Amino acid sequence: xxxxxxxxxxxxxxxxxxxxxxxxxxxxxxxxxxxxxxxxxxxxxxxxxxxxxxxxxxxxxxxxxxxxxxxxxxxxxxxxxxxxxxxxxxxxxxxxxxxxxxxxxxxxxxxxxxxxxxxxxxxxxxxxxxxxxxxxxxxxxxxxxxxxxxxxxxxxxxxxxxxxxxxxxxxxxxxxxxxxxxxxxxxxxxxxxxxxxxxxxxxxxxxxxxxxxxxxxxxxxxxxxxxxxxxxxxxxxxxxxxxxxxxxxxxxxxxxxxxxxxxxxxxx
Numbered sequence: 001x002x003x004x005x006x007x008x009x010x011x012x013x014x015x016x017x018x019x020x021x022x023x024x025x026x027x028x029x030x031x032x033x034x035x036x037x038x039x040x041x042x043x044x045x046x047x048x049x050x051x052x053x054x055x056x057x058x059x060x061x062x063x064x065x066x067x068x069x070x071x072x073x074x075x076x077x078x079x080x081x082x083x084x085x086x087x088x089x090x091x092x093x094x095x096x097x098x099x100x101x102x103x104x105x106x107x108x109x110x111x112x113x114x115x116x117x118x119x120x121x122x123x124x125x126x127x128x129x130x131x132x133x134x135x136x137x138x139x140x141x142x143x144x145x146x147x148x149x150x151x152x153x154x155x156x157x158x159x160x161x162x163x164x165x166x167x168x169x170x171x172x173x174x175x176x177x178x179x180x181x182x183x184x185x186x187x188x189x190x191x192x193x194x195x196x197x198x199x200x201x202x203x204x205x206x207x208x209x210x211x212x213x214x215x216x217x218x219x220x221x222x223x224x225x226x227x228x229x230x231x232x233x234x235x236x237x238x239x240x241x242x243x244x245x246x247x248x249x250x251x252x253x254x255x256x257x258x259x260x261x262x263x264x265x266x267x268x
Contacts, residue, residue: 135159136163138229161204182228182232237250
């Protein structure tokens with residue numbers, strides 16, 4: 001037992017689904033387009049033919065190379081390489097079908113949903129008795145929105161970015177292990193749009209085994225059936241409680257159900 005507490009609040013899936021805008025729908029955070037803490041811009045970046053560094057992306061998929069990395073054409077781990085393939089394929093489908101793409105990495109509605117929804121829910125459910133928030137970073141929208149919401153209510157709340165050990169680019173560390181098993185984030189991208197100018201207080205690294213074992217403990221001891229990122233979030237909170245945040249109350253999210261991972265080694 002620890003002197004502090006981990007509070008699991010809300011359902012990230014509900015927030016991110018609500019963040020998908022209708023055509024021509026505009027999300028405004030306040031009269032000045034800001035959350036009041038993080039100086040968030042409410043304008044989304046259009047999806048075009050250029051990459052996020054401004055260069056032209058070569059429109060092809062190296063499927064044969066993917067096979068060598070994952071076996072039989074399937075990539076087994078999360079990493080920047082896999083995300084490049086996903087990005088290229090998403091652009092192809094959008095272009096060929098004239099499809100709408102929510103693009104959660106760039107869509108400011110993602111941040112707005114967590115700023116006006118998830119963050120407020122955490123504050124209300126804890127009755128303001130919260131000292132920290134930790135989140136495994138995928139698009140960065142959840143961490144950005146919740147951080148801004150909580151710090152508006154209580155500036156002393158400390159908010160931590162959770163990353164895979166060996167791929168902690170947000171913490172400014174080298175990336176000796178870009179591929180890892182913690183699905184849902186840790187894409188080795190230091191240039192996340194949603195985290196620009198967001199006041200992150202610290203960074204926590206979690207190994208794949210720590211994420212797995214904590215997710216299994218959540219299922220067997222707490223009856224919470226979550227996935228890899230759920231294990232990463234709780235593992236990070238426990239690390240903080242054992243160290244600099246001893247005695248604190250830390251909120252985390254369970255982003256999704258463990259049902260999606262029955263075919264992985266999470267539930268072997």
